[in-house]
Amino acid sequence: MLIFQDYKLLKEFGYFGIVKGDSTIQFIFFFLLLAISCQSEMAFSQDLTPKYSNEFLNIGVGARALGMGGAQVSATRDVTAAYWNPAGLMGVTHQYEAMLMHAEYFAGIAQYDYLAFTTPLKNDSQLAISLIRFGVDDIPDTRFLYDANGALNYNNIQFFNAADYALLLTYARDLSDHFKVGANAKVIHRNVGKFANAWGFGLDLGGMYVKKNLTLGLMLRDITTTFNAWSHNAELVRDIYSQTNNEIPVNSVELTLPRAISSFTYSFAVGKQFSLLTAVDLDMTFDGQRNTLISTSLLSIDPKMGLELGYKKLAFLRAGVSNFQYIKDFDGEKSMSMMPSAGLGVLLSEKFQIDYALSDIGNVSETPYSHVFSVKVSLEKMKDDFRKFKGWTY
Numbered sequence: 509m510l511i512f513q514d515y516k517l518l519k520e521f522g523y524f525g526i527v528k529g530d531s532t533i534q535f536i537f538f539f540l541l542l543a544i545s546c547q548s549e550m551a552f553s554q555d556l557t558p559k560y561s562n563e564f565l566n567i568g569v570g571a572r573a574l575g576m577g578g579a580q581v582s583a584t585r586d587v588t589a590a591y592w593n594p595a596g597l598m599g600v601t602h603q604y605e606a607m608l609m610h611a612e613y614f615a616g617i618a619q620y621d622y623l624a625f626t627t628p629l630k631n632d633s634q635l636a637i638s639l640i641r642f643g644v645d646d647i648p649d650t651r652f653l654y655d656a657n658g659a660l661n662y663n664n665i666q667f668f669n670a671a672d673y674a675l676l677l678t679y680a681r682d683l684s685d686h687f688k689v690g691a692n693a694k695v696i697h698r699n700v701g702k703f704a705n706a707w708g709f710g711l712d713l714g715g716m717y718v719k720k721n722l723t724l725g726l727m728l729r730d731i732t733t734t735f736n737a738w739s740h741n742a743e744l745v746r747d748i749y750s751q752t753n754n755e756i757p758v759n760s761v762e763l764t765l766p767r768a769i770s771s772f773t774y775s776f777a778v779g780k781q782f783s784l785l786t787a788v789d790l791d792m793t794f795d796g797q798r799n800t801l802i803s804t805s806l807l808s809i810d811p812k813m814g815l816e817l818g819y820k821k822l823a824f825l826r827a828g829v830s831n832f833q834y835i836k837d838f839d840g841e842k843s844m845s846m847m848p849s850a851g852l853g854v855l856l857s858e859k860f861q862i863d864y865a866l867s868d869i870g871n872v873s874e875t876p877y878s879h880v881f882s883v884k885v886s887l888e889k890m891k892d893d894f895r896k897f898k899g900w901t902y
Contacts, residue, residue: 575851
């Protein structure tokens with residue numbers, strides 16, 4: 509999302525809201541930000557396959573997953589599987605399961621929310637619906653800061669939201685005790701106030717192979733190439749763009765190329781009361797060279813690793829690491845950086861579980877660590893013989 513890219517600029521001038529300083533700078537500031545965003549979209553219209561298209565869908569969902577560094581493609585077993593790997597929905601053990609998650613980024617500027625629900629269709633299939641929103645609210649629109657007489661009038665400031673939405677409709681099915689598959693049909697909506705909006709559609713496919721304590725997973729995202737059709741309301745910015753020698757934004761199509769995530773999970777007992785789950789994901793992209801641990805012109809691989817220590821399946825301690833990148837300093841020396849995370853989970857009862865994650869979003873903010881909370885509700889536990897196929901041992 510372009511707000512991520514523009515955050516450092518916002519930080520230089522002050523904060524989201526009325527910018528501190530001279531009123532003329534306030535006026536210029538807003539249009540500078542708007543110009544950067546729209547010019548980025550113009551660049552996208554020339555290159556229909558930007559590397560970071562629909563990037564809000566790669567943040568992840570669920571405090572358990574984010575506490576484990578996002579290593580979930582073979583580890584997910586609950587309603588969040590609809591996002592991570594639809595095949596994992598076949599591990600749900602209740603007739604009805606729902607989750608609500610809320611997180612804030614950049615010191616509360618950006619809001620990230622997730623809501624999902626799943627229920628079995630038959631004894632060998634599962635349905636789910638998920639809604640994701642990432643947005644920045646109450647952004648000031650200072651186009652009318654000066655009235656017709658040239659006088660400064662703060663009462664003329666209006667506010668708008670920039671938000672990304674995704675609706676996921678999921679179907680999963682058991683093929684045997686060992687093989688599980690699933691698919692997502694997703695609808696994407698993105699809007700920048702009255703200035704621009706987009707609609708997109710895509711498809712994900714996922715699969716799992718389960719044998720005792722080992723699970724192998726594969727997730728193919730945007731398998732058909734997800735597209736976003738952007739529509740710009742150019743009349744709202746035509747005058748100011750003409751005055752500042754910027755190109756008028758035009759309607760365009762933005763494509764999200766496929767990516768593949770392979771994963772393995774292994775769990776084992778630690779004594780009589782503890783269990784340990786280890787997970788590794790390899791996130792593979794094919795849209796050109798990226799700043800990842802393994803990077804070539806054809807393929808870039810970003811590994812994610814997570815651990816979960818459980819006590820009697822009632823309390824969980826988690827840790828993870830992801831987002832390996834090479835950082836170059838002013839002397840030209842390269843160093844490796846990574847994004848650590850940690851989390852806790854408590855099963856309050858058979859119906860309620862609360863999870864918490866402390867996730868590092870990188871050194872782009874004065875408060876780089878974000879607190880993530882999620883609540884899972886599970887109702888009406890299935891009978892042991894409900895599922896047509898088995899396979900899950902943890």
